[in-house]
Every structure is written in C-alpha cells, then in structure tokens.
Amino acid sequence: MEIAIKSFKTKHNKPDLHTLFYPKSIAIVGASKNLIGGSKYYMALKSSGFFPIEGNVYLINPKIEKLFGESVYPSIKDDRIPKPIDLVIIAVSATTVPKILDECNKRAKFAVIYTSGFGEAGNEELDRQLKAIITQIDTRIIGPNGLGVLNPYSKLQIYPNWKEYKGNLSYIAQSGGTMARLYLCLGPLGIGFHNVVSIGNAYDLSITELISYFHDDPITKTIALYLESIPNGREFMKTAQKITPEKPIILWKGGQTNRGIRATASHTGGLAGSYDIWKAMCKQSGIMLADHFELFQDLVQTIVVRPRLPEGLNVAILVAGGGIGVEFTDTFEKFGLIIPDFEPKTIQTLSSLFPSVNTNFKNPVDLGEWGYNPQLFEKALKAVLEDSNIDVVVFVREPERFGIISELLNIPDAQKATIESLEKIAKDTQKPLFCNPSMNKDDEKSYKQRHEFQIAMIKAGIPVINYMLNIPKIILQLWNYRNYLVKQKSIQV
Amino acid sequence: MEIAIKSFKTKHNKPDLHTLFYPKSIAIVGASKNLIGGSKYYMALKSSGFFPIEGNVYLINPKIEKLFGESVYPSIKDDRIPKPIDLVIIAVSATTVPKILDECNKRAKFAVIYTSGFGEAGNEELDRQLKAIITQIDTRIIGPNGLGVLNPYSKLQIYPNWKEYKGNLSYIAQSGGTMARLYLCLGPLGIGFHNVVSIGNAYDLSITELISYFHDDPITKTIALYLESIPNGREFMKTAQKITPEKPIILWKGGQTNRGIRATASHTGGLAGSYDIWKAMCKQSGIMLADHFELFQDLVQTIVVRPRLPEGLNVAILVAGGGIGVEFTDTFEKFGLIIPDFEPKTIQTLSSLFPSVNTNFKNPVDLGEWGYNPQLFEKALKAVLEDSNIDVVVFVREPERFGIISELLNIPDAQKATIESLEKIAKDTQKPLFCNPSMNKDDEKSYKQRHEFQIAMIKAGIPVINYMLNIPKIILQLWNYRNYLVKQKSIQV
Numbered sequence: 014m015e016i017a018i019k020s021f022k023t024k025h026n027k028p029d030l031h032t033l034f035y036p037k038s039i040a041i042v043g044a045s046k047n048l049i050g051g052s053k054y055y056m057a058l059k060s061s062g063f064f065p066i067e068g069n070v071y072l073i074n075p076k077i078e079k080l081f082g083e084s085v086y087p088s089i090k091d092d093r094i095p096k097p098i099d100l101v102i103i104a105v106s107a108t109t110v111p112k113i114l115d116e117c118n119k120r121a122k123f124a125v126i127y128t129s130g131f132g133e134a135g136n137e138e139l140d141r142q143l144k145a146i147i148t149q150i151d152t153r154i155i156g157p158n159g160l161g162v163l164n165p166y167s168k169l170q171i172y173p174n175w176k177e178y179k180g181n182l183s184y185i186a187q188s189g190g191t192m193a194r195l196y197l198c199l200g201p202l203g204i205g206f207h208n209v210v211s212i213g214n215a216y217d218l219s220i221t222e223l224i225s226y227f228h229d230d231p232i233t234k235t236i237a238l239y240l241e242s243i244p245n246g247r248e249f250m251k252t253a254q255k256i257t258p259e260k261p262i263i264l265w266k267g268g269q270t271n272r273g274i275r276a277t278a279s280h281t282g283g284l285a286g287s288y289d290i291w292k293a294m295c296k297q298s299g300i301m302l303a304d305h306f307e308l309f310q311d312l313v314q315t316i317v318v319r320p321r322l323p324e325g326l327n328v329a330i331l332v333a334g335g336g337i338g339v340e341f342t343d344t345f346e347k348f349g350l351i352i353p354d355f356e357p358k359t360i361q362t363l364s365s366l367f368p369s370v371n372t373n374f375k376n377p378v379d380l381g382e383w384g385y386n387p388q389l390f391e392k393a394l395k396a397v398l399e400d401s402n403i404d405v406v407v408f409v410r411e412p413e414r415f416g417i418i419s420e421l422l423n424i425p426d427a428q429k430a431t432i433e434s435l436e437k438i439a440k441d442t443q444k445p446l447f448c449n450p451s452m453n454k455d456d457e458k459s460y461k462q463r464h465e466f467q468i469a470m471i472k473a474g475i476p477v478i479n480y481m482l483n484i485p486k487i488i489l490q491l492w493n494y495r496n497y498l499v500k501q502k503s504i505q506v
Numbered sequence: 507m508e509i510a511i512k513s514f515k516t517k518h519n520k521p522d523l524h525t526l527f528y529p530k531s532i533a534i535v536g537a538s539k540n541l542i543g544g545s546k547y548y549m550a551l552k553s554s555g556f557f558p559i560e561g562n563v564y565l566i567n568p569k570i571e572k573l574f575g576e577s578v579y580p581s582i583k584d585d586r587i588p589k590p591i592d593l594v595i596i597a598v599s600a601t602t603v604p605k606i607l608d609e610c611n612k613r614a615k616f617a618v619i620y621t622s623g624f625g626e627a628g629n630e631e632l633d634r635q636l637k638a639i640i641t642q643i644d645t646r647i648i649g650p651n652g653l654g655v656l657n658p659y660s661k662l663q664i665y666p667n668w669k670e671y672k673g674n675l676s677y678i679a680q681s682g683g684t685m686a687r688l689y690l691c692l693g694p695l696g697i698g699f700h701n702v703v704s705i706g707n708a709y710d711l712s713i714t715e716l717i718s719y720f721h722d723d724p725i726t727k728t729i730a731l732y733l734e735s736i737p738n739g740r741e742f743m744k745t746a747q748k749i750t751p752e753k754p755i756i757l758w759k760g761g762q763t764n765r766g767i768r769a770t771a772s773h774t775g776g777l778a779g780s781y782d783i784w785k786a787m788c789k790q791s792g793i794m795l796a797d798h799f800e801l802f803q804d805l806v807q808t809i810v811v812r813p814r815l816p817e818g819l820n821v822a823i824l825v826a827g828g829g830i831g832v833e834f835t836d837t838f839e840k841f842g843l844i845i846p847d848f849e850p851k852t853i854q855t856l857s858s859l860f861p862s863v864n865t866n867f868k869n870p871v872d873l874g875e876w877g878y879n880p881q882l883f884e885k886a887l888k889a890v891l892e893d894s895n896i897d898v899v900v901f902v903r904e905p906e907r908f909g910i911i912s913e914l915l916n917i918p919d920a921q922k923a924t925i926e927s928l929e930k931i932a933k934d935t936q937k938p939l940f941c942n943p944s945m946n947k948d949d950e951k952s953y954k955q956r957h958e959f960q961i962a963m964i965k966a967g968i969p970v971i972n973y974m975l976n977i978p979k980i981i982l983q984l985w986n987y988r989n990y991l992v993k994q995k996s997i998q999v
Contacts, residue, residue, distance in 0.1 A: 049875065049914060129864055188829025194946055201949040239829065267832035270839035279866045280828030305833050307973060335773030336681025339734065339760035340798050346763035371622055373772045382542065421542060453687055456694040460953045480800060480973055 028153065028218075030226040033123045034208045035167040036099030037068040040089050040121070042113050043104035043128075044072040044080055051104030051127070054161075054171060055081065061170035061177070071098070089116050096120050101152070102161060103128060107139055110157065111146045118150035125161035126154060126213070133158055133214060133282030140282075147217050158281060159213025160189040163196070165206060166232070180205020181234035182317055183227045185212055185220055187241045187281045188267070191306065195237065198310055203471045204317050207232045214282045221249045228256045235320075237313045238264045242283025246290070250298045257299030258503035261316050261494065264300050265309035266291045299497035301490040311483045312490055315476040321445045322495035322504075323404040323488060327353045329397045330377035331408035333384050337451060338377035341407065341481065348485035352376050353402045362396040385418040387430035391438060398442045405445045405488055412450055412466035413459040428466065436473035445491060447484050448477045521646065521711070523719040526616045527701045528660040529592030530561040533582050533614070535606050536597035536621075537565040537573055544597030544620070547654075547664060548574065554663035554670070564591070582609050589613050594645070595654060596621060600632055603650065604639045611643035618654030619647060619706070626651055626707060626775030633775075640710045651774060652706025653682040656689070658699060659725070673698020674727035675810055676720045678705055678713055680734045680774045681760070684799065688730065691803055696964045697810050700725045707775045714742045721749045728813075729753055730806045734760045735776025739783070743791045750792030751996035754809050754987065757793050758802035759784045792990035794983040804976045805983055808969040814938045815988035815997075816897040816981060820846045822890045823870035824901035826877050830944060831870035834900065834974065841978035845869050846895045855889040878911040880923035884931060891935045898981055900940045905959035906952040921959065929966035938984060940977055941970045 039058065043051035055072060059081075064070045071094050072080055075087040086094060089101060101121040103113050107130035117124050132140035147154050155161055163169055165177035172193070178200030186192035192211040200206070207230065210223060220243055227233040236256065243249050253262055268277035269288040277283065295302050301316070303309035328350050330341045342352050355376055363374040366389050371381040378397070384390050398406055415428040424430060439446060448470055450463045467477040478484050498504045532551065536544035548565060552574075557563045564587050565573050568580040579587060582594060594614040596606050600623035610617050625633035640647050648654055656662055658670035665686070671693030679685035685704040693699070700723065703716060713736055720726040729749065736742050746755055761770035762781040770776065788795050794809070796802035821843050823834045835845050848869055856867040859882050864874040871890070877883050890899055908921040917923060932939060941963055943956045960970040971977050991997045 134862070186829070188827065188832075190827030191829035191833075194944075197947040198945060199948070201947065241829075241832065267829060267836065269836040272839050272845045273832055273836035276828075276832045276835045276870055279868060280832055280872070305837055305974065306830075307975070334681065334683030335769075336679070336684035336732065336734075336760060337799075339681075339766055339769045339773060342769045343760065343762040343766035344798055346765050352765045369627070375772065377769055379773070451687075452691060454690040454694065455692070455957075457954055457957060460957070461950055464948070464950060464953070482798065482800070482975070 028222055028226070030223070032099050033153070033155070033162060034164045034169065036123070036169065038071070038095065038099045039063075039068060040071040040073055040094065040098045040101045041104065042073040042089065042101060044074055044085065045077065046080070051102060052080070053173065054102050054104070056173040057170040057175070058168070060173045061168040061175070063168040063170060067168045068099075089113075089120055097122055099123065100125065100162070107131060107136065111142050114143075114146045114150060114152065114154070117152040121152045124152050124154050125159065126156035127159070127161060128156075129158040129213070131157050131214065131282065133279055135279075144216055154217035155210065156213040157216060159187070159215075160192060160211035163206070163209040163211075171211070176200060178205040180207065180317070181232055182206050182237060182313065183208040183230065183233040183235070184237040185210045185223055186239040187212055187215065188239060189213070191239045194306065195239075195310060195313065199314060202314070203468050204314060215244075219244070221245065221252045224249075224256060224262070225252050228252075228260060234260060235313070235316050236260055236262045237309070238262065239267065239309070240264060241267045241277035241281045242286065244283070246286070246294060250294050253298035253300055257494075258498060258501060261320065262300045263303060263309065263312050263316060264295060265303045265306065269304065296493070296497070299494060299501070301494050303490070307480060308483050308486055311476070311478050311480070312487050314471070315447075315478070315487050315491070318471050318476045319439070319446060319474055321443055322491050322498070323445050324495075324506075325404040326488065326492060327351045327402055327404045328488065329355070329400065329403045329406045331380065331384075331394060331397060331406065332377060332451075333380055333382060333409065333411075335373065335379050337409060338373070338379050342377050344482060345407075345485045348489060350485050350488060355397070356400050356402055359396050359400040363393055366392055382418065382421070385414065385427060386422055386424065387427060387434050390431065391434035394435070394438055398438070398444055398446075403444070405447070407447045407449065407484055409449050409451045410466070411453045412462040413454050415462070428462075432466075432469045432473055435470070435475060439474035445488065446475050447487075448475050449481050449484065450477055450479060451481075452479070521715055521719070523716070525592050526646070526648070526655060527657045527662065529616070529662065531564070531588065531592045532556075532561060533564040533566055533587065533591045533594045534597065535566040535582060535594060537567055537578065538570065539573070544595060545573070546666065547595050547597070549666035550663040550668070551661070553666045554661040554668070556661040556663060560661045561592075582606075582613055590615055592616065593618065593655070600624060600629065604635050607636075607639045607643055607645065607647070610645040614645045616646050616648065618652065619649035620652070620654060621649075622651040622706070624650050624707065624775065626772055628772075637709055647710035648703065649706040650709060652680070652708075653685060653704035655704075656699070656702040664704070669693060671698040673700065673810070674725055675699045675730060675806065676701040676723065676726040676728070677730040678703045678716055679732040680705055680708065681732060682706070684732045687799065688732075688803060688806065692807060692810075695807070696961050697807060708737075712737070714738065714745045717749060717755070718745050721745075721753060727753060728806070728809050729755045730802070731755065731757045732760065732802070733757060734770035734774045735779065737776070739779070739787060743787050746791035746793055750987075751991060751994060754813065755793045756796060756802065756805050756809060757788060758796045758799065762797065789986070789990075792987055792994070794987050796983070800973060801976050801979055804969070804971050804973070805980050807964070808940075808971070808980050808984070811964050811969040812932070812939060812967055814936055815984050815991070816938050817988070817999075818897040819981065819985060820844045820895055820897045821981065822848070822893065822896045822899045824873065824877075824887060824890060824899065825870060825944075826873050826875060826902065826904070828866065828872050830902060831866070831872050835870050837975060838900075838978045841982060843978050843981060848890070849893050849895055852889050852893040856886055859885055875911065875914070878907065878920060879915055879917065880920060880927050883924065884927035887928070887931055891931070891937055891939075896937070898938045898940070900942065900977055902942050902944045903959070904944050904946045905955040906947050908955070921955075925959075925962045925966055928963070928968060932967035938981065939968050940980075941968050942974050942977065943970055943972060944974075945972070
C-alpha cells in the first residue's frame, strides 16, 4: 500500500506530528465499564496527570451518560466537545470503526485505532472498507491494531500507573507488547524515551513519516524500531539514509524465517518480505540490526549510554577468574573479534600494579581478587584502554562480590569507589567500553546489587550487558555502523 | 600425562572416593591470620557446622601456636593428630608444596592443593617436581590450582557462609570461579548438589575417576562438567559411554578457539586439544555440550528439573502477544526446529476456549490476555501437548503481569492457580516443556516475582529459561542425547 501524505504538511513537506505527541484534547470512543478497552486509556491519562493538568479528555459512548463520575458524550460530533480534537482513541468493535472514522473527518487531527480484527485476522472485506475510508478523510490514522502513542513529556500515557521515563529515545513498534517491553525494561535502568508509537498495521501514518519527524525533533537522539512489514521500503531506506549520519537507528525486524513471516501476517497483517532484503536495506542505509528482543534492548542501551564506535575489532578482556576469561575469549573469537596481544608497556604496567599470584596479564587479563581494589582496577583499565592494539574493552565486575571484597581488602565501600573511578575513565576515553556483571548468585539480594550497579554504571556512561553472548553481536553492529559512516564520509578517519 | 590409579581401589578396580566426600578429619596446612588463604577453609568448615558436629579440623602452621582460639600444629607429622587424616588442604607457597606432599604420604588419604603457580604459570621446573612427588606418594591429590571439594550432605564446605544446597547433581569444574558460579546460581533456585569438585590442573585424581565414582554413587543423578583439558581422552570417553545410558552428563568445554585454548593454558596449564575433537568425543559418548556458562547453567537446570527427551523437533509456542510469537518462531526456526501446524482438533479446542479477538490459534499461538486465566491456560496447554504433531512445548508466563491480570480477570491469585495447574500437567506428560518468563519490567519488584515464580515452577517440574535464545540450543542437545541413546539401544522407539 502506498502512503498518501494528506495533511498537516510543514514547509519541508512533512506532516506536523507535534500535535500527535503533544495533544491538548483527547476523545476516547468506546469508553465503558470494561477496564481492558477504551477506559484503560482514561485510567492511564488520569494516572499520568494528563488531565486536568495537561489537557482535556472526552469519553464517548452512546449507551452511557456517566462513567467514573465524568460526563459521557454520545459521539465526537457532540457540540459540547470543542473542535478540532487533537487525538481520538478508537476502541470499538471492528465493524463500527469505519463509521467512527467518518465522524473524525474535519473534526479530529489524529486518531489511534486500538481495535484489531482487520487484515491481520483475515477479515478482508472489512479491511478494504477501512483502507478506503482512511484515504477519504483528513484525519491521520495510527493503527489499526496498535496501542497508540506515548510521550512522558506531555503525559500522554497508554497504561495506568506507568512511570514517566523521560529521555531522548524515540521508538516505534508494530507490536504493542514489544513496545511496552522496551519501555518498561529500559526505563527503570535510567534510559528514557521521548515519542513512543505502537503503530500496529500502520495503514496510514507511516514508519517513514514518523522517523522523518524524529529526525527533525530536537529531543530525539536515537531511534529504535520493531517492524514486521513496511509498504514502501525504498522511501523508508532513503529517509533512513538521511537520518543515520546524525541519529542512530536500531531495528529489530520480526519475521526473519518463513514461519516467522507467516506469523507476522496474522499479527500485523503486512507482507513482511524476505529478511535478506531487509538486511541489505539496513546495510545500505546504516541501520543497526538486532535479531531478537534481548539483543535489541542491549543494543539500544549501548547506543543511548555510550554512543562510541570502535576503530577496529581488537578487544581487551579484563576479568577476575581464569574460567570466565576463557569463556569470553571463546565466544568473542567465534564472532570474528580479535583478542590481540598487548603492547609490552601494558603488561609492564599491569605487572607493576598486581602480584603474580592467581593473576594473568596477557589478554584475557585475570586480575584475581586484587583487581577488586578500585584504585588498582582504575589504573589497570586505563592502561588497557591506552594500549594502541586495543579498540574495545570488555570488563567484568560482579556487584554481589563487592561486600566480601570490601571486607577482605579493608575498603570502606568498594562498589561506590569503583563506580566513581569508572565514571571518570568513561568520560576520558573515546573507545567503546562494556561491563558484564557476570551473575554469581541467583538470589534476590544479588539481583538488587546488580540492578543498582547497572543503574549507576549507565549514569556513568558504561553500558552493562547481562548476557555475555550479546556483547560480540553489539560490537559487530557498532563496527558496521562505523564503516557505513566512513564510507558515507560522515566521519573522517 | 597418564593417570596411574594408585590406591583405595575397590573390587571394581576404582578408587574409593567416599572418604574424600565424607571426610571425618581435615588438616589445613597454611592456616594463618590472612583470611584469603587456608583460613578461608577453616571459616567455611566452621560456618557449615562441619566441626565440631561432623568432623575434626586441625590447623597447621609451624610459625603460629594459636589461631581463632584453636591449637595450631607445626606439621601434619605431629603426633597429637590422629592418623590417617582423611583430607589435607594445602594452602602454602608453591615451592613448599612438594615438602608438604612428602609429609602427607602414609598419613593422609587425600590432599587438595589450593596453591597455584605451577605449569599454568610457566614454572616448569617446579611443575616437574610436583608431578614427580605425586607419583611417589600414596595420598591421592586434588589440584593443584583448585578450590577442592564441597559436599552439602557431609557439611564439607569451601567458602564461609555458603548455603547447603543439597541435591542430586554432582559437578566437577577445572575453574574455581566457575565451580562457585553454578553452585550459587542454581542452588537458590532449588537445584541442589551432592559432590562438587574444583579440580584445577588435575595432576592426580582424574576427571575420569571422579565421574566413574559418580556413576556408582546412588545420590548422583546428573553429572555436570566444566573442563579445559584432559590427559587421557580415550579413557574418559569409554567411561562416559558407560555412564550416559544411566546418568546424563553435561559438559561445558573451555578453550574452543585458538585464543581460548591459549587462555586455558595459562589458567589450568593443560593442553586443551581442538574443540572439534571434543565435539566428536561427546557425540560418541552421549555427552551434552554447552558452549558457555549461561547455556551450561540452563541445560543443567533442564536436565535436573525435567529429564525428558523429545521424540522430534516439532515445537509448539504458546504466548500472549503477537510480537513475542514472531520472535520465538524466528529464533527457533533459525536453529532448525520446526513450528508445525496443529491437528484441526487442537485449533478447534483453542477456538472453543478463547474469544477470537486479539488471539491467534495457529502455531505460534497467541492467547492474548485471556490466556492468563489459569483454568483456560491449563486446557490450552493440555490440548497443545496432546497434539500428535507436537514434540516440545514452549510457553511464556510473565509473572509480573499476574497482579494486574488477577485484578482485570477477577481471579484471587492468578500466579498460585497457574502454578498449581501446571504442576499436574507437568507430571501427566512425557514431553519436554519449557517456560520463558519474558522479562517485561526490569525493576526489583518484577525480579522478585520472576524469581519466586521460577522456584515454584522448578518445583513443579518445569524448567524456566530466562534467556530465550538458550531454549532452541537446549532442545537440540536433548535431541542429540535421545538419538544417541536410541542408537545405543538404551531407549526403545
């Protein structure tokens, strides 16, 4: 399906989406006593403080007069509702949606169709009907089959009691669950969002229009995408090519295998196309790719927390313990990363800092328990980062060991001292730097320690990648992105 | 190096290792005021209640008379120490080790050499000296460069304040850190251990002798191994071949790549050999392989919790949400698993149970929020398990959603009801069954919920695999093991 850009064009020939993300009036069509449907949005906007502080909300249902102590209007055509409405949320049965859309015309700037049951469910006739009405009206549509729009800055919220995780990441997901997952997983770690869209089948307002708007948006610094299908790949690619030299785009593409593509068809109803084409498209437009959620999440974390690209694939590994050094070396080498020898100077520095008992100063470095001394670790990390053979440093800190280490090494607060010293190091170097917390105990207390540590590290500018296997995959994506930018002459070497 | 079996032979020509795992007297050579060295063992045995309840501990140090209020003996030759000593822990400098070993001869049944600094550190002359004395004495040696032996049943402990995680898993690791990691990660989840050995360089008592003993040991049901090198592969393989028809063996082999093999050399000093040879060896002896720690941990969990082997690679996926269904399908298919169509009967059952709004009854099944109703989910899972096209079922339950679901669906305790219904299902089916908790929120409360849920599920006989990517890898290992057993006529088809 070709997207026709219909309204709200700016001088750059782009739709002005500011109103979508910062609406001042919202109508909820299909609000009822059932808390799962339209009233979920009412609860969400109430809990976020959108109304009465930020904007007005109008509940629409011809069968009800009062709900949650508020007046309910029979239709958005009701004269008591000031026109135009910035955003209409439609949560009625699928067959009723075309009629509501007709009412939106000339009355509403944007409408989210929460309702599902169109092409993705095999209801072809209703699907054709919906698509026809969309082309006839001036209201721009988000969805169908999507949760709509979230913006912690404007208190535009889609679930009750979700926290406001404000930041510079804008995010589009074709799956509502996946939208929620990234927001709720990264938010508590200190990674915040600006504009978030659960776009579902994306029958009108397109991914391309959205990322183009994010390109101009001064708050957005990074763009994350979960996509299953896209109607106009060429246009998307051209737009992405303009964006990636300035703002990184990270994409997880659902529907990579035959069966996966079939599954996307019954999910968001689009034709997904071969994954090889998507891979080629990303390569040609500098988009970083993640194969699945956990990797997507970690790649986004890395780009937000430490947007530094490696100058090569030479990795230094700094750990406490021989087994884990072997593990990282095995895994990284299998992905084509190099674990090179250090310059002699680096080994000399390490040897001068640490005793030679239960330690190893070759790459992978094993600092043993001595390495938990924050001052010594800072010096070791610095020496390794300054080694000209090294492009990336991956180190392990096990937060659950800080307690016993503080005791054994007689250091007041080993964790605090470690974070403080790493903060400075992270600022002083341009190299990518990763921490793996190497889970040592699977219990509540240890999780709490790791979680708090990760939040502090993220604040210090160091991504914490819990699942080791994701680290080489992330490094390779950063490396691809860098090579793309060099080729495009967006960065100089 | 060829291992010579020297003493404590049983009628089966195997060393009797019972005393090693159930010692009644322990001498710690090198106990001092430094809590990192030998005294760590004293603290460990004190905190576990080994002495005075279970056995006697003798501290040895010629320079000290009293330590922690206890008498310290100048040497294990001291007449006040009753002979023979069951286990000596040696934590002195590397150069002193040969002398201490000489003193162990005829006086001690077993000795753990905690000290490192031999072949693995490049000290070749000392290494030769150590190996020579080992062949001359009757004391059997564990190590050097290892943490020794742990057994929660006999209160034999190696770190202070470690909990007693009693169970049926016996475990040998060539890395002390890796030994600790598996014990402390699986233990809190309810997966317990019998005999655990951190064997380091393994210069005397061999991996083969140990697994052979575990074969006969009635408490051991599963054997886990982290190995870097082995001196006599053929003997190891022959022994493993005898064991795997009765007790599963799971191996993580450190040193898989060129650089990884180099790293093992400076860790435990052995020649690791090519990973391809190891893979072939495992294939020929029915050993399941894990490439890295996280997978190792999850594979061990699976085998302990649900030792069921699949009859094929046809997987059913049961989730709530379209995006996650696509994700699992993509990932599983890439590993060669099949996501087949269901029998018509199964789809009929699912359609009769659930509304067709926001649901999809084809494989991957999306039950939407309705699927959180425990009774409905139980019926859905049962229908899918009974489908003759299906060999394995993977389902998602997000524990952090149980609260809101209980509220929305008006169910008193959705989590409790879910676990209770799954417990029965897990018992009634012979098929492998996996739960993925699909992290939806990364915060403390959510972790607590997932952690408690995992413990309850493990108790119910269902492994919980947090990192989705490990699931297909585990299924393939179970499949390989099954095919091996079929080929060996150990199981009939």
